[in-house]
Amino acid sequence: xxxxxxxxxxxxxxxxxxxxxxxxxxxxxxxxxxxxxxxxxxxxxxxxxxxxxxxxxxxxxxxxxxxxxxxxxxxxxxxxxxxxxxxxxxxxxxxxxxxxxxxxxxxxxxxxxxxxxxxxxxxxxxxxxxxxxxxxxxxxxxxxxxxxxxxxxxxxxxxxxxxxxxxxxxxxxxxxxxxxxxxxxxxxxxxxxxxxxxxxxxxxxxxxxxxxxxxxxxxxxxxxxxxxxxxxxxxxxxxxxxxxxxxxxxxxxxxxxxxxxxxxxxxxxxxxxxxxxxxxxxxxxxxxxxxxxxxxxxxxxxxxxxxxxxxxxxxxxxxxxxxxxxxxxxxxxxxxxxxxxxxxxxxxxxxxxxxxxxxxxxxxxxxxxxxxxxxxxxxxxxxxxxxxxxxxxxxxxxxxxxxxxxxxxxxxxxxxxxxxxxxxxxxxxxxxxxxxxxxxxxxxxxxxxxxxxxxxxxxxxxxxxxxxxxxxxxxxxxxxxxxxxxxxxxxxxxxxxxxxxxxxxxxxxxxxxxxxxxxxxxxxxxxxxxxxxxxxxxxxxxxxxxxxxxxxxxxxxxxxxxxxxxxxxxxxxxxxxxxxxxxxxxxxx
Ligand code: C2E
Ligand code: MG
Ligand code: MG
Numbered sequence: 001x002x003x004x005x006x007x008x009x010x011x012x013x014x015x016x017x018x019x020x021x022x023x024x025x026x027x028x029x030x031x032x033x034x035x036x037x038x039x040x041x042x043x044x045x046x047x048x049x050x051x052x053x054x055x056x057x058x059x060x061x062x063x064x065x066x067x068x069x070x071x072x073x074x075x076x077x078x079x080x081x082x083x084x085x086x087x088x089x090x091x092x093x094x095x096x097x098x099x100x101x102x103x104x105x106x107x108x109x110x111x112x113x114x115x116x117x118x119x120x121x122x123x124x125x126x127x128x129x130x131x132x133x134x135x136x137x138x139x140x141x142x143x144x145x146x147x148x149x150x151x152x153x154x155x156x157x158x159x160x161x162x163x164x165x166x167x168x169x170x171x172x173x174x175x176x177x178x179x180x181x182x183x184x185x186x187x188x189x190x191x192x193x194x195x196x197x198x199x200x201x202x203x204x205x206x207x208x209x210x211x212x213x214x215x216x217x218x219x220x221x222x223x224x225x226x227x228x229x230x231x232x233x234x235x236x237x238x239x240x241x242x243x244x245x246x247x248x249x250x251x252x253x254x255x256x257x258x259x260x261x262x263x264x265x266x267x268x269x270x271x272x273x274x275x276x277x278x279x280x281x282x283x284x285x286x287x288x289x290x291x292x293x294x295x296x297x298x299x300x301x302x303x304x305x306x307x308x309x310x311x312x313x314x315x316x317x318x319x320x321x322x323x324x325x326x327x328x329x330x331x332x333x334x335x336x337x338x339x340x341x342x343x344x345x346x347x348x349x350x351x352x353x354x355x356x357x358x359x360x361x362x363x364x365x366x367x368x369x370x371x372x373x374x375x376x377x378x379x380x381x382x383x384x385x386x387x388x389x390x391x392x393x394x395x396x397x398x399x400x401x402x403x404x405x406x407x408x409x410x411x412x413x414x415x416x417x418x419x420x421x422x423x424x425x426x427x428x429x430x431x432x433x434x435x436x437x438x439x440x441x442x443x444x445x446x447x448x449x450x451x452x453x454x455x456x457x458x459x460x461x462x463x464x465x466x467x468x469x470x471x472x473x474x475x476x477x478x479x480x481x482x483x484x485x486x487x488x489x490x491x492x493x494x495x496x497x498x499x500x501x502x503x504x505x506x507x508x509x510x511x512x513x514x515x516x517x518x519x520x521x522x523x524x525x526x527x528x529x530x531x532x533x534x535x536x537x538x539x540x541x542x543x544x545x546x547x548x549x550x551x552x553x554x555x556x557x558x559x560x561x562x563x564x565x566x567x568x569x570x571x572x573x574x575x576x577x578x579x580x581x582x583x584x585x586x587x588x589x
Contacts, residue, residue: 039120043076068092076116099127140212143197151211155271167223168231171278175256175290177216191248235293256291267296322348325380326547330540340397344547365403371412387550399430407437417451427456435467438477486520493529
């Protein structure tokens with residue numbers, strides 16, 4: 001009996017103990033549930049909320065907000081009715097940007113009750129990121145305009161409608177944007193793009209679309225249109241609007257834009273063709289002086305085809321190394337000594353005819369072939385160095401032209417500096433760069449020049465006076481030589497304005513320690529003027545010598561077209577009848 005009582009007492013105690021243990025366990029689970037980062041809710045068949053942990057309370061904005069809860073209730077009732085499982089994205093909170101991923105499971109049975117247990121994870125951050133990715137694929141970050149894909153899609157849907165409604169596609173490209181960027185810096189370049197996009201968007205209709213398709217290129221879709229004239233008028237107004245100055249960061253910036261337009265269906269029936277043809281028309285505008293608009297016409301297609309042929313033959317010529325160098329002397333006009341020579345590249349075309357670079361150097365730059373070409377020129381010089389020394393003397397400097405685009409490309413310039421060093425006589429060389437390369441002066445000055453300075457390679461500013469830099473920009477440039485463009489030298493003895501410019505360049509160059517070379521002397525009068533009225537010491541030009549091929553010095557070799565011309569001019573270093581410093585009398589400084 002006593003035992004029994006003791007047993008029952010012990011039993012009660014154990015029961016109480018296990019109850020306590022259970023309670024403890026339950027409160028532990030409750031605590032775990034409460035703190036779970038995922039929201040957990042439990043609803044019954046009447047839509048009553050039996051449980052919501054902290055995360056769910058926050059997500060559903062409980063207790064006040066009922067919108068999200070009602071939404072959840074609807075889902076619960078539907079799922080309890082059908083017995084389905086559901087995984088869905090849910091926006092919670094009114095007008096809020098909080099997104100959750102909701103997983104509602106098959107109803108759970110507890111006793112008599114069927115309950116809906118759901119869990120929800122906050123995916124707002126991930127959603128925002130996805131949205132941002134979406135936007136960046138379809139909208140340009142800088143100008144907030146649609147991208148190439150969007151306008152292509154819009155054009156295609158117009159084309160697929162089959163209604164044959166006319167529309168226009170305009171290709172716009174800012175003229176010399178690179179110079180603006182180089183000169184004013186990228187921040188201002190960006191601001192200009194934004195300003196331009198704003199002006200372009202100003203009076204577009206709902207059904208038109210403007211897209212930024214790359215750097216400084218925009219596509220404009222005008223739809224619907226009535227006539228070509230209407231589009232032409234619109235383009236004229238647009239050009240006018242774009243040519244007004246932009247005020248950015250205290251600077252007044254002028255920009256012009258070239259526009260090419262194609263019309264559907266006249267100029268193409270697919271987006272790709274319409275865009276290409278608008279591009280061709282734009283290209284024509286660029287070549288004819290920029291800052292205007294033109295419609296596509298069939299002649300442009302032929303032009304493009306012809307260009308493609310030239311392109312192909314240039315590629316082939318590079319592949320087959322069909323290049324050679326002509327050399328032109330730089331002469332000391334006081335002592336008549338040869339100071340140096342300039343290597344001028346020539347192409348031997350498929351028929352063996354020699355071509356001057358007028359036709360192909362710019363194309364080579366455009367096609368990205370110029371680097372290879374420059375290395376070929378250097379290789380030819382190295383191969384001919386003995387003959388160069390025999391002909392012009394072992395001290396003559398050797399100038400090589402480098403395109404502005406190359407000069408701004410550290411990778412090329414590094415490889416070129418290495419190649420110059422590898423010749424074993426780098427200090428014989430000078431590189432001639434047009435002043436455009438110096439517009440982005442800090443870059444060229446700081447990153448590129450020192451490499452060449454270290455090797456003793458001289459730097460020359462070619463064609464000075466016709467590019468984008470100003471006289472004052474000269475002060476920031478450390479070059480050894482400045483070559484005054486032929487346009488100032490031609491008939492200099494008759495042109496007081498050019499004489500004034502020449503004097504200004506001369507005195508500035510003297511102050512900065514740069515040697516001045518006058519380019520393109522053709523006549524005795526020009527030379528006489530330089531000798532008498534200036535301190536300029538060096539000149540280059542047909543008067544002294546045309547560019548010559550070294551082979552021409554050995555007449556056994558068949559003569560190329562240019563060779564004949566060169567031989568017709570006087571032999572090197574020999575003074576011309578009538579050429580003497582006496583002829584220079586009569587000019588006053
Ligand atoms: P540039 O460097 O200013 O070279 C001078 C140009 O003027 C040469 O034309 C030369 O033949 C011509 N010239 C020289 N004296 C006279 C003259 O008294 N009267 C006239 N009317 N012309 C004269 P070229 O050889 O046709 O070269 C044209 C341009 O092509 C060069 O101008 C240079 O910018 C570029 N070029 C030539 N070779 C190369 C090269 O290897 N690489 C690069 N990147 N450009 C080159
Ligand atoms: Mg040159
Ligand atoms: Mg020049």
